[in-house]
Amino acid sequence: MEFRDNKAIYLQIIDYVFEQILLGKWCANEKISSVRDLAAQLEVNPNTVARSYEMLQNQEVIQNKRGIGFFVCANALEKIRNQRRExxxxxxxxxxxxxIYLLGIDFDQLKEAYHDFINTINLQENENK
Known part of the structure; x- marks a missing residue:
């Protein structure tokens, strides 16, 4: 993962977790990487991941089952989508x-561009399967 300088690393880790859930890579009630494993994977200090996980627990996106590990909360996807939409x-x-206004783009052009984008995404997903 490439970290940006304009945002704290622990917040970027939260964004990473959000993305994993939004993409369906981490599903509801599924066990996720431990603090140490994710820290090693992302090449960051475990304390930074622990801080991110603590914030995610406070947001009720993940939960810690003592002695077992961290799990995605049942309604995490809905919470993340609502938060990100706002x-x-x-x-x-x-x-x-x-x-859009300054460039004089109409909604039909936007709709067409959006459908092209969705088709491209779907093709990429099918190629990756």
Whole structure:
């Protein structure tokens, strides 16, 4: 994983966990990597992963089953999607709408571009299977 300088590493690890859940790589009630394993995989200090996992537990995205490990909460996907949608609407959508307006792009063009994007994603997923 390539870490960016503009965001704290523990927050980037949270984003990584969110992405794994959103992509369906980590499913509800499934055991996830231990703190040490994820730290080794990402080449970071275990304390950094522990901090990320603590925040994820507070958000009720993961839970620690003592002596067994960490698991994805049953409603984690829904929580993450809702949180990310709100962030997107507040932070990114206004700038996207501004660009659409300034460039004179109509919704039919957007719809076509979106469908092309989805088709590309589906083709890539089928090739990876």
């Amino acid at each position: 962030e997107f609407k507040i932070r990114e959508l206004p700038e996207i709408f501004r660009s």
